[in-house]
Amino acid sequence: xxxxxxxxxxxxxxxxxxxxxxxxxxxxxxxxxxxxxxxxxxxxxxxxxxxxxxxxxxxxxxxxxxxxxxxxxxxxxxxxxxxxxxxxxxxxxxxxxxxxxxxxxxxxxxxxxxxxxxxxxxxxxxxxxxxxxxxxxxxxxxxxxxxxxxxxxxxxxxxxxxxxxxxxxxxxxxxxxxxxxxxxxxxxxxxxxxxxxxxxxxxxxxxxxxxxxxxxxxxxxxxxxxxxxxxxxxxxxxxxxxxxxxxxxxxxxxxxxxxxxxxxxxxxxxxxxxxxxxxxxxxxxxxxxxxxxxxxxxxx
Numbered sequence: 001x002x003x004x005x006x007x008x009x010x011x012x013x014x015x016x017x018x019x020x021x022x023x024x025x026x027x028x029x030x031x032x033x034x035x036x037x038x039x040x041x042x043x044x045x046x047x048x049x050x051x052x053x054x055x056x057x058x059x060x061x062x063x064x065x066x067x068x069x070x071x072x073x074x075x076x077x078x079x080x081x082x083x084x085x086x087x088x089x090x091x092x093x094x095x096x097x098x099x100x101x102x103x104x105x106x107x108x109x110x111x112x113x114x115x116x117x118x119x120x121x122x123x124x125x126x127x128x129x130x131x132x133x134x135x136x137x138x139x140x141x142x143x144x145x146x147x148x149x150x151x152x153x154x155x156x157x158x159x160x161x162x163x164x165x166x167x168x169x170x171x172x173x174x175x176x177x178x179x180x181x182x183x184x185x186x187x188x189x190x191x192x193x194x195x196x197x198x199x200x201x202x203x204x205x206x207x208x209x210x211x212x213x214x215x216x217x218x219x220x221x222x223x224x225x226x227x228x229x230x231x232x233x234x235x236x237x238x239x240x241x242x243x244x245x246x247x248x249x250x251x252x253x254x255x256x257x258x259x260x261x262x263x264x265x266x267x268x269x270x271x272x273x274x275x276x277x278x279x280x281x282x283x284x285x286x287x288x289x290x291x292x293x294x295x296x297x298x299x300x
Contacts, residue, residue, distance in 0.1 A: 268295025
């Protein structure tokens with residue numbers, strides 16, 4: 001006798017037509033409830049919107065803002081008197097406690113010289129340039145036939161050079177920018193270069209037909225102004241020292257000054273002219289002719 005195994009009874013599946021939906025898997029009760037209470041949910045959303053709008057108004061009021069204005073809006077420019085110069089505001093120095101404005105002490109200008117130096121033999125000629133102070137605090141003075149150097153730190157005076165000819169005299173002196181060398185212009189048209197440390201003449205550059213009344217340095221170039229109105233450029237590094245000449249004055253050149261960058265030269269003369277020369281040109285860049293006397297003092 002054999003035991004029979006239990007068998008599973010399959011539940012019959014009802015197959016409907018494709019155009020008739022099968023609603024057995026749908027929760028009809030829940031759908032009906034949602035449809036019947038839709039109006040209540042819309043009212044709840046409206047209440048939430050009203051509460052949100054009221055909250056925004058309260059926040060805007062507390063912050064001092066207006067809900068009717070945009071943060072970034074196109075407006076016309078305010079009147080000039082309402083503008084604020086922010087640069088002055090930012091540049092103000094902030095101090096912990098206000099203090100009275102500091103009054104600068106008045107500068108005391110001496111009415112008497114600090115020191116007096118004897119200068120026997122100083123030629124009474126307006127067109128000569130016989131004094132020059134170096135960056136190393138040395139004062140060069142041309143007295144007739146000799147050049148003297150006074151050390152302002154120690155007070156020592158030394159004789160740098162003397163002219164050889166019986167009729168020669170010192171017409172101009174000029175230090176280099178660093179005070180290492182001194183250029184000396186003579187009455188016979190020479191331009192001499194001297195080393196004050198060794199008291200030796202390094203070279204003598206000739207060529208002018210009259211006295212050299214003014215000098216000016218620009219690096220390794222020394223420019224000389226002559227009594228005949230000519231200006232020469234000398235390169236002290238090469239044997240053929242003359243590297244350029246300028247012709248813009250009809251009388252004694254008594255003032256020369258290079259700009260610090262060496263790009264422009266100013267010249268003044270006894271013809272009452274001031275010429276501004278570009279270092280790359282032989283023609284004056286500017287000319288001032290409104291002076292009524294000789295132009296000697298020039299500075300950049």
